[in-house]
Amino acid sequence: VWTPEGVTGARPLVLVGHGGGLHKRADYVLGLARRLVRHQQMAVVAIDGPFHGDRPEAGEIDLAAATSQRRLAFWSDDAANNMIADWQSTTDQVQRLPEIGDGPLGYWGLSMGTIFGVPYVASEPRVRVAVLGLMGLIAPLDTRLAADAAYINCPVLFLQQLDDELISANAAVELFRAIASTDKRLHAHPGAHSAVPVEEIEASESFLARHLRTP
Amino acid sequence: VWTPEGVTGARPLVLVGHGGGLHKRADYVLGLARRLVRHQQMAVVAIDGPFHGDRPEAGEIDLAAATSQRRLAFWSDDAANNMIADWQSTTDQVQRLPEIGDGPLGYWGLSMGTIFGVPYVASEPRVRVAVLGLMGLIAPLDTRLAADAAYINCPVLFLQQLDDELISANAAVELFRAIASTDKRLHAHPGAHSAVPVEEIEASESFLARHLRTP
Numbered sequence: 001v002w003t004p005e006g007v008t009g010a011r012p013l014v015l016v017g018h019g020g021g022l023h024k025r026a027d028y029v030l031g032l033a034r035r036l037v038r039h040q041q042m043a044v045v046a047i048d049g050p051f052h053g054d055r056p057e058a059g060e061i062d063l064a065a066a067t068s069q070r071r072l073a074f075w076s077d078d079a080a081n082n083m084i085a086d087w088q089s090t091t092d093q094v095q096r097l098p099e100i101g102d103g104p105l106g107y108w109g110l111s112m113g114t115i116f117g118v119p120y121v122a123s124e125p126r127v128r129v130a131v132l133g134l135m136g137l138i139a140p141l142d143t144r145l146a147a148d149a150a151y152i153n154c155p156v157l158f159l160q161q162l163d164d165e166l167i168s169a170n171a172a173v174e175l176f177r178a179i180a181s182t183d184k185r186l187h188a189h190p191g192a193h194s195a196v197p198v199e200e201i202e203a204s205e206s207f208l209a210r211h212l213r214t215p
Numbered sequence: 216v217w218t219p220e221g222v223t224g225a226r227p228l229v230l231v232g233h234g235g236g237l238h239k240r241a242d243y244v245l246g247l248a249r250r251l252v253r254h255q256q257m258a259v260v261a262i263d264g265p266f267h268g269d270r271p272e273a274g275e276i277d278l279a280a281a282t283s284q285r286r287l288a289f290w291s292d293d294a295a296n297n298m299i300a301d302w303q304s305t306t307d308q309v310q311r312l313p314e315i316g317d318g319p320l321g322y323w324g325l326s327m328g329t330i331f332g333v334p335y336v337a338s339e340p341r342v343r344v345a346v347l348g349l350m351g352l353i354a355p356l357d358t359r360l361a362a363d364a365a366y367i368n369c370p371v372l373f374l375q376q377l378d379d380e381l382i383s384a385n386a387a388v389e390l391f392r393a394i395a396s397t398d399k400r401l402h403a404h405p406g407a408h409s410a411v412p413v414e415e416i417e418a419s420e421s422f423l424a425r426h427l428r429t430p
Binding site for chain 2: 162169173176177182184185186187188189190197199
C-alpha cells in the first residue's frame with residue numbers, strides 16, 4: 001500500500017495488477033504508484049497474482065514458460081474468481097485505513113493484470129475507471145474474458161503493442177471491442193509486448209486522475 | 216491564417232488540411248485553429264483542398280459522392296503533387312508575415328487531410344510533427360500513400376475510428392505501420408468516420424505543442 005505522506009481523509013484508491021512472471025513490487029508497479037501518490041495524492045495498492053510473488057503456491061508452475069510461451073498456466077476460472085475475492089478483501093481492508101478511507105476506486109493492469117482485471121472490474125461497480133491492455137481474446141481465456149468484458153461500463157484506456165509477440169493485433173482489438181463501455185479508447189504503439197512507452201504511463205496517470213478526482 | 220493578437224516574432228506554424236467535402240473554414244478547422252492560437256500562441260493556416268472550397272475547379276466533381284462512397288474522385292497523383300506545391304508556397308508566403316516568421320512547422324489533417332498530408336509531410340523536412348488519420352491503404356491511393364509514408368520521420372499521432380464506414384480497421388493500421396517514424400502512436404475510438412471525440416482534439420493540441428515548443 002502506498003499513500004501520500006502526512007495526509008488524512010478519504011482519497012481515490014488505485015488497484016494495480018502486475019504482469020505475468022512479476023510480482024506486486026515490480027519496477028513499473030512502484031513507478032506508477034509513486035506517480036499517483038506524489039502527483040495526484042491518491043492511494044495505491046498492489047497484490048501478487050496467483051502463483052506469483054509471496055503466494056503460498058508460488059513456484060508451483062514455471063512462470064517464465066507460462067507467460068512467454070502463451071501457456072498461461074496460472075489462469076483458470078477458479079484463479080480468476082479467487083482474484084476477485086482477493087481484490088475485494090484487499091480494498092475492504094485498505095479502505096479502513098484513515099489516510100485512505102472510502103474514496104472511489106480505479107484499476108490499472110496490463111497483460112496478466114488484464115487477465116485478472118477484466119473479471120474484477122466487471123464484478124465491482126465501485127471501480128470508476130480502468131486502464132487495461134496487452135491482452136486479447138485468446139484461448140483458453142477468450143470465452144471468460146469476452147463474457148466479463150460485456151459487464152465493464154466504466155471509462156477505459158486500453159493499451160496495445162502492435163508488434164506484440166504474445167497477443168495478435170486482431171485479438172487485442174477484439175477484446176477492446178468486447179468491453180461494453182461507451183467511453184473507451186485504444187492507444188497503440190509499435191514494439192514488443194513489454195515495450196510500452198513511458199508516454200502511456202503518463203497517459204494512465206492523467207486518465208486515472210481525470211476520472212477519480214472528486215467532483 | 217490565424218495568429219494570436221498583439222504578438223510579434225517567430226512562432227510555430229501549424230498547417231491544417233480539411234476533410235473531403237468540406238473547406239478551409241470547416242467548423243473543426245476553426246476550432247483547432249482557435250485552440251492553437253489562444254492556448255499555445257501558435258500560428259495556423261488552412262487552404263482548400265483540390266476541387267474544394269474557393270478553388271477554381273470546385274464543383275467539377277460530386278464531392279458528397281466522392282467522399283462518402285469511397286470514389287475519391289478528387290484524388291490523383293497530380294492533385295497530390297499540386298497540393299505539395301500549394302502548401303510550400305503557402306508556408307513561404309505566410310512565414311513572411313512578421314507575426315509568424317520562420318518558426319517550426321506542424322501538420323494536422325484527417326481523412327482527405329491525410330490523403331494530401333502524407334505526400335506533403337514526406338516532402339517537407341521542416342515539418343517537425345504531424346497528426347494524421349481516418350485514412351488507410353485503400354485503392355487507388357495505397358501505392359502512393361505507402362511510398363510517401365516511408366519518408367515520414369517526424370513524431371506522428373495517428374487517429375482511427377474503429378467503426379469507420381469508409382476505412383477498414385486493417386487498412387488504417389497498415390497505413391500507420393507504413394509511416395517510417397519510430398516515434399508514433401495510434402489512438403483508436405469506437406464510432407463512425409466523422410465521430411472523432413473532442414478528446415483527440417485536445418490530444419492533438421498537446422501533441423503539437425510538445426513538439427513545436429521552441430527548445
